[in-house]
Amino acid sequence: MASLTLLNHSLPSSSFPTAKTLNPKTPFSQCLVSSHSQFYGLKLSSSSSATLPSTSSKKLSISAKVNKGSVPPAFTLKDQDKKNVSLSNFKGKPVVLYFYPADETPGCTKQACAFRDSYEKFKKAGAQVVGISGDSPESHKAFAKKFRLPYTLLSDEGNKVRKEWGVPSDLFGTLPGRQTYVLDKNGVVQYIYNNQFQPEKHIDETLKILQSL
Numbered sequence: 001m002a003s004l005t006l007l008n009h010s011l012p013s014s015s016f017p018t019a020k021t022l023n024p025k026t027p028f029s030q031c032l033v034s035s036h037s038q039f040y041g042l043k044l045s046s047s048s049s050a051t052l053p054s055t056s057s058k059k060l061s062i063s064a065k066v067n068k069g070s071v072p073p074a075f076t077l078k079d080q081d082k083k084n085v086s087l088s089n090f091k092g093k094p095v096v097l098y099f100y101p102a103d104e105t106p107g108c109t110k111q112a113c114a115f116r117d118s119y120e121k122f123k124k125a126g127a128q129v130v131g132i133s134g135d136s137p138e139s140h141k142a143f144a145k146k147f148r149l150p151y152t153l154l155s156d157e158g159n160k161v162r163k164e165w166g167v168p169s170d171l172f173g174t175l176p177g178r179q180t181y182v183l184d185k186n187g188v189v190q191y192i193y194n195n196q197f198q199p200e201k202h203i204d205e206t207l208k209i210l211q212s213l
Contacts, residue, residue, distance in 0.1 A: 065164070065165060065166030066165045066166055066181065066189060066192070067189065067192070068189050068190065068191065068192060069188065069189065069190075070188070070189055071187055071188055071189070072087070072165055072181070072183070072187075072189060073161070073164045073165060074086065074087050074088060075087050075160075075161045075164070077132070077154040077155055077156055077161065078137045078154070078155050079137065079140070079152050079153060079154055079155070080137055080140035080141040080143075080144050080152070080153045080155075081137070081141065082137045085130075085152060085154060087187070088187075090128050090130070090183070090187070091185070091186070091187055092185050093126055093127065093128060093185050094125065094126060094127040094128070094182065094183060094184055094185055094210055094213060095127060095128045095129075095130060095182075095183045096115075096122060096127050096128070096129050096130070096180065096181070096182055096206050096210070097130045097131075097132065097180070097181045097183065098111070098115070098129075098130070098131050098132070098178075098179070098180040098181070098202060099131075099132050099133065099156075099162055099165070099167045099176070099177065099178065099179050099180075100112075100131060100132070100133050100176075100178050100199075101133065101175055101176040101177075101178060102133055102134070102135060102176070103133060103135045103139045103140060103142075103143035104139075104143060107178070107196070107197070107199045108133070108178075108199070109147065110199045110200065111178070111199030111200065111202060111203075112131065112143070112147055112149055113147060114199065114200045114202075114203045115129050115131070115149070115151065115203055116147065116148065116149050116150060116151075118203050118207065119150050119151060121207055122207070122210070125207070125210040125211060125213075127182075127210050128151070128152070129151040129152070130151065130152045130153075130154060131149075131151065131152070131153045131154070132153075132154045132156050132161065132162070133153075133155075133156065133176070134155075134156050134157055134158070134159045134162070134176065135155060135157075136155055136157060137155045139155075140153035140154075140155055159176065162176065162177075165181075167179045168194065170196045175196070177194065177196065178194065178195065178196045178199065178202070179192065179193070179194045180192070180193045180194075180202040180205075180206055182206050182209045182210060182213075184213055190209060190213065191205070191206065191209040193205045193206065
């Protein structure tokens, strides 16, 4: 049985639900994975084990290159249909751009479902929703189809944009961070929210900001 070792405590892999157990037609309130597992970005298999380094070997970075009031670095990435999408395409309207660890992981599925179920509220606020991870366009397409995601997913293979934006890692540098940015219609960052273990909070917080713009 696979196990995750964290600070000398071993957790069985059976404690970690997978996104595959979710019904794609289930509403957000029932699209949630068990809250007992906080490791929302990890993909584990029954034939492997993962060991996290001690806090003495790596320190969690909390600094970011993109700050409130700044204009973030431009980018052009491929979406789930392999079409090039540039940050400049969203000029003239607010955009909620969220970085997440990976497709098909429990927390990322939870977050994606939450954005899906609140999508009409974002549209009403005049905002575009964009998700970014290091997964391939093919992975994004399957993820979007499975969970009926109506918004754009961009493929940041190699995590180049993530690094340029300075999105901090989690779990002592072992897991890509979960961070959401709200940009106004001029492309200026108005809000940054980081919370790995409460993915649904990203939706609540960003909607509040959008309604105040």
